Amino acid sequence: MRALKQFETIETIYEEEHSFSSPSPSSSSSPPSSLHPIVNAWSLHYTSEPNVLILVQGTCFRLHQDRMISQSSYLKQRLMGVSNVTISPPLNITAETFATVADFCYTHKIHLTPSNIAAIKVAAELLGMTEGENLCEVTESYFERVIGVDASLVIRSCVTMLPEAETTASLVSRCIEAMIWNGDVSFLDDVIEMPSQDFQMVASYLNKRLPNHDALYKIIDFYLKEIKCDKLREEQQIDICNNLDCSKLSHHILVECIQNPRMSLKFIMGAILMEHLKTRDSLVAATTTITHKTERTSLRQILQQDTTPYHTTNIEEVMDSTYYRIQSLEKELIDMKNHLQHHHDFMNGNKNNNVLNQERSMSFHFEPPEDSKIQRGGRGSISSSSFMLDNRITKKHNKLEMFVANKTSLEITRFFPYKFINSLKNAFGCRIQRQTKRSKNLSEKSSIGNSMNILWHECPIQKLDREHLLQQKGCVIWLTGLSGSGKSTLACFLSRSLHSRGKLTYILDGDNMRHGLNRDLSFRAEDRSENIRRIGEVAKLLADAGLICIASLISPYRKDRDACRALLPNGNFIEVFIDVPLEVCEARDPKGLYKLARAGKIKGFTGIDDPYEPPSSCEIVLQQQGSECTSLGDMTKIVISYLDKNGYLRA
Known part of the structure; x- marks a missing residue:
């Protein structure tokens, strides 16, 4: 009865003031004044007075029942048939947090920060605010975005909300998981x-x-x-x-x-x-x-089956080439026969030579035996483009006769060998030209940088073969943007997402590369260009190996990025611009570098005293929309969608 009298008194006060009050100054307090005009405006607009009383940690809230139950399944159940309810205790919700939640029920707007997200998220889950505008979904979306940027601040607010922060939405464990992925161990102090x-x-x-x-x-x-x-x-x-x-x-x-x-x-x-x-x-x-050696044999057979089409194609090409060479040889042999016939006629016309009237001055007779064959590896095989007969010349199967009469060896040397050698040169002209060209290439000096006599060695296993093995296309995803824009975080999330799809990736992080390969470089303009050039060359090799290389660098100069693009074939360089304003990056400042640059302790810092040149025509732009940042999940989906659409995720 005493409590009912207090509620009656409160209702009388609200009927007069249309605002908030409390049962007694000693036992309760008023809610935040920012909620007063919102409730009053609603009452005036709909000519409806507040009709429920909600008590939260000693603070009374006089609100409209229809607004509260339209958003909260918990209040919808508790306010069934009653006009007042106490929710804290037992729920771990402060009066300030409930005022923010009530504000959302009226305006559908809410101001979320890394400091208050845990309290509001827990309140939304405890109150079952999945109805209407769905505060649970709004807070979940913001939480996913903010832990990728400033999980260290979020975890501090989550720890104060234990155990509800963990039992309702696993907030603490999710913060720790995100920080582990980012290599941040500052959460240990909170643990x-x-x-x-x-x-x-x-x-x-x-x-x-x-x-x-x-x-x-x-x-x-x-x-x-x-x-x-x-x-x-x-x-x-x-x-x-x-x-x-x-x-x-x-x-x-x-x-x-x-x-x-x-x-x-x-x-x-x-x-x-x-x-x-x-x-x-x-x-x-x-x-x-x-x-179990049979398993290895089976694997070798599988690999041989994969390479059989390539070998078949090569064999067909060699066979076609050999066919044309044989035709050329037949033509040259006919020419040689004509030359011999002309020589025979000439010798028959010489009156001082009686022997030539009885015998041919010179004949060339060749009968290949039935078992003659081309032997691999010898002259005449496919590998050397010439022919070798596999048998020795015998009287029974192969007869080579050469009759020379009344002619000195000197005269024959002057005529027959000369014609014979010329014919062979014509027959094997293609081979001689190829060998000459190869010898020329080997003899030429090649100058690469400061090195001399460097030749490029081709390997029979090409990029397409490696891509076929990995079932993906090698490429470079070049993440560029200001310090603090989220490049490294996006690279890790993107790599993890592609890994879950069975795709092989590798991250080239700008900071990590300066620990090893580029440890000798400073941050001067010329050293920055050399830093990008080296990473571009490494990225090119990884893409040629069939990997999806994710390069995460500020890379402030447009000409350096374009130079890296020129290293790769068209379509293999995917430039992703994370377009986050300088003031947002400076507000985040996860490494404290902006603060040092503003204090003059760091010179040549991009965005402060060194320019950043945005891409003029990149493949993907991830832009901040107003004051809200695109979530890591959404950015990852955009990049993966581009890869999938353009065929990079299949061979």
Whole structure:
């Protein structure tokens, strides 16, 4: 009865003021004043007074029932037949958060930030706000975008909302997963602040989300080390360690687990057993490979079947070439016969030579035996473009007669060999020209850069063969944009998405390349050009190998990007411009570089005191729409859609 009198008093106050109040100053407070004009405007426009009272952590909200139940399935059920309800407790929703949610129910607009996304997302899930404009979907979309950019700030707000943040939407584990992918370990500072129950819950969700548990082991080991595992009860330590799946640990991590005194004894025994099983499987696999040679033979046969069409084509071409050479030889032999006949006539006309009246001055008779054949590897085979008879010339099968009468060897040398050699040169002209050309190429000096005498060596396995093997087309996806625009993050998400489709990719990250290949280069303009040139050459090799190479670099100068494009065949260079304004990138500043550049501690920083030249005609533009950034999922879909449409994801 006392509570009803308070509600009656409140209703009287609201009837007079059409605003918010509380049952008593000592027991409750007023909601944020920003909600007052919204509710009043709604009341005036629809001539309907607020008809429900909602109590949230001591703050009373006088609202319109139809607006609240149209968005929340939870309130729709709780307000059935009643006009007042208390939602916090039991729900973990603050008055400030509920005011923002109520504002959304009236205006369908909401202001989300990395600091408040966790509280509003949890409230939306607890209140079942999947009706109408679907606040759950709105917050989910924003959460996916923001964790790719600033997960470290989001996780701090999520930790304060445990356990609801994890049980409703797995917010903490998803933040940690995103930071692991980005190589960010700053979340460890937030992890050690968690109570053991909350950490156990987060670890259990990570167990389901992570395909590899190496990172999860590092997190658990760090937590046990920092909070002094001896302070935990044995049951708590066992529960935390049980979130690790030994079958998902790499070999060296598994060995480290066995030797780690912070791990529970039960887990160590399981790890030892798993290590023995993996060792046994490795031995069995090695033994199977050695004993079952038929499997290797089968694989070789499969590979031979794949290359058979190529070999068949080559053989047909060689056979056609040989056929034309044989025709040419037959023609030249006829010419040789005519030359001999002319010589015979000439010798018969010489009156001082009586012997020539009885015999032919010179004859050339050749009968190939029936078993004559072309032997591979000898002169006359396909490889050397000449012929070798496989048998020795005998009296029975092959007779070569040459009659020389009343002529000195000197006269014959002057006439017959000269004609004979010329005929052979004409017959094998193509071969002689080819050999001459090859010798010329080998003798010519080639100058590449500062090096001399360099020749390009062709390999019989070409790019098309490798693409056929991988069932994809080698290309370079060149991500360019300002620092902080999200290039590296997009590269990782894109690579993971293509990997899940069975496509082989490799990322060339600008920062990573300066750790090794380009460690000798500075950030001067000429060194930046050399940096891009080297990475372009590496990307060209990866694309030629049939891989989908994802290059993630600022690459500020247009001429450098165009030079890299010129290295590859047309269509194999896909330039993706991540068009994010400078002020947005500077606000993100994940590495703190913009701040240092503004302070003058970094010179030649792109966007501050060094220009960025946007692409003039790139294949894909990922542009920020207004104040909202395109989500990583949407950007990845755009790029993959382009690859699929243009046939890069199939051979």
